[in-house]
Amino acid sequence: MDLGLKGLRAVVTGGTKGIGLAIAETLASEGCAVALCSRNAAEAEATAARLAEKGVATYGAGVDVSDAAGLAAFTVAAAEKLGGLDIVIANVSALAIGNDEESWKKGFDTDLMGTVRLVNAALPWLEKSTAASIVAISSVSGREIDFAAGPYGTFKAALIHYTQGLAYQLAPKKIRANTVSPGNTYFKGGVWEMIENGNPTLYAEALALNPTGRMATPQEIANGVVFLASPAAGFVYGTNLVIDGALTRGVQF
Numbered sequence: 001m002d003l004g005l006k007g008l009r010a011v012v013t014g015g016t017k018g019i020g021l022a023i024a025e026t027l028a029s030e031g032c033a034v035a036l037c038s039r040n041a042a043e044a045e046a047t048a049a050r051l052a053e054k055g056v057a058t059y060g061a062g063v064d065v066s067d068a069a070g071l072a073a074f075t076v077a078a079a080e081k082l083g084g085l086d087i088v089i090a091n092v093s094a095l096a097i098g099n100d101e102e103s104w105k106k107g108f109d110t111d112l113m114g115t116v117r118l119v120n121a122a123l124p125w126l127e128k129s130t131a132a133s134i135v136a137i138s139s140v141s142g143r144e145i146d147f148a149a150g151p152y153g154t155f156k157a158a159l160i161h162y163t164q165g166l167a168y169q170l171a172p173k174k175i176r177a178n179t180v181s182p183g184n185t186y187f188k189g190g191v192w193e194m195i196e197n198g199n200p201t202l203y204a205e206a207l208a209l210n211p212t213g214r215m216a217t218p219q220e221i222a223n224g225v226v227f228l229a230s231p232a233a234g235f236v237y238g239t240n241l242v243i244d245g246a247l248t249r250g251v252q253f
Contacts, residue, residue, distance in 0.1 A: 004231035006031030008131055009057075010087035011078045013065050013118060016043040018187045019137065020091040022222035028054045030226065032087070035078030037063035057082055065092045065114035066106070075121035085125035087229045090115035090136045090159075095191060096151045107151030112158050119166065123175075132175040133229045136163045138240065140183045140248045147202070156181070160240050167238030176237050178228045183244025186215040212245040 010027050014020035015036025024036050028051040036051075038044040041062025048060030059081040063074045079085045094110035096103040115136050126132040141148040142156030159179060166177035184206055186192045192215060196203040207215065224243045227233055242248060 001232060003030055003227065004131070005226070005229075007033075008086040008231075009033040009035075009079075009082040009084055010089065010229070011035045011037075011075060011085055011118075011122065012089045012091060013037055013063070013071075013114065014092035015060075016040065016047045018190050019182065019185060019218045019221045019225075020089075021047065022218035023089055023091065023225050024051060026219070026222045026226045027087070027229075028056050028058070030230075031056060033057040033082045035059040035061075035074075035082055037061050037065070037074050039064050065118065066094075066109035068113070068117050071114065071117050072121045075118060079122070079125045084128065085122050086129040086131050086133065088118060088122045088126065088134045089225060089229060090118050090134075093137070093139075093152070093156075097148045099150045104151045107155045111152070111155040112162070115159060116162065126175050127173055130174075131231045131234075132173075133233075134163065134166060134170075134175065134177040135225050135229045136160075136177075136179045137225070138163075138179045138181045140181050140242060140244050142181060143242070143250055143252075144248055164238040164240070171237055176233070178233075178236060178238065179240045180221065180225050180228065181240055181242045181244070182216060182221045183210065183242075183247040184215040185218060185221055187218050210245050210247045214245070216243060216245060 012024045015024040016038040024034050028034050033056045044060035048058040052058045065071050094106040096107040136159045138159045139156040141153040163177045163179045
């Protein structure tokens with residue numbers, strides 16, 4: 001299937017590791033120009049340079065998405081470097097699971113407002129696009145109560161509500177908005193590798209909850225994200241795609 005991504009222009013936050021990196025790589029492989037950011041500028045620039053070897057325009061920069069001015073400046077620079085924007089993928093999370101006030105603030109500023117501000121900054125270009133698409137990365141923790149039921153789960157649930165509202169509000173402008181809710185996803189340097197090494201009991205309990213007997217790979221999540229972002233999903237508005245290997249049991253209507 002031709003996803004229709006060749007020649008389009010995408011911005012991916014948190015694009016140097018895990019799910020974000022897999023999304024950026026997949027988009028570039030499909031012929032999409034990609035701008036990506038990370039809090040580590042050197043990693044973002046190196047990743048962009050590597051993706052450029054696929055024959056597409058790229059841009060990488062160091063950005064903390066909780067910094068409103070910095071995120072807006074990055075979005076403007078990305079649009080200028082790529083000649084516009086068609087696709088916006090909000091992927092960054094503070095991974096805040098504590099119940100202290102600082103964790104709630106980090107989750108709000110990074111997960112929720114990092115997405116809202118990214119979308120707002122990108123809208124002038126999305127409104128000019130003929131294939132405009134927004135994908136926010138939520139989580140199965142936004143659907144059910146688990147060990148991350150504090151700020152992380154709360155703001156992931158809020159992202160689904162926010163994005164579905166966008167889908168309705170922006171549909172007349174032909175700007176699509178959807179979310180993807182990954183289940184537990186394992187990759188080197190990721191949170192589940194850290195839990196595996198630091199809290200093997202929790203890791204074993206989490207692994208046992210999945211009837212497939214394993215966790216997702218970043219590429220498996222990226223495949224769903226890239227499809228939703230692409231013109232091939234041109235009539236998909238306001239959906240929440242769960243990719244979790246049957247981990248969750250709640251019914252989506």
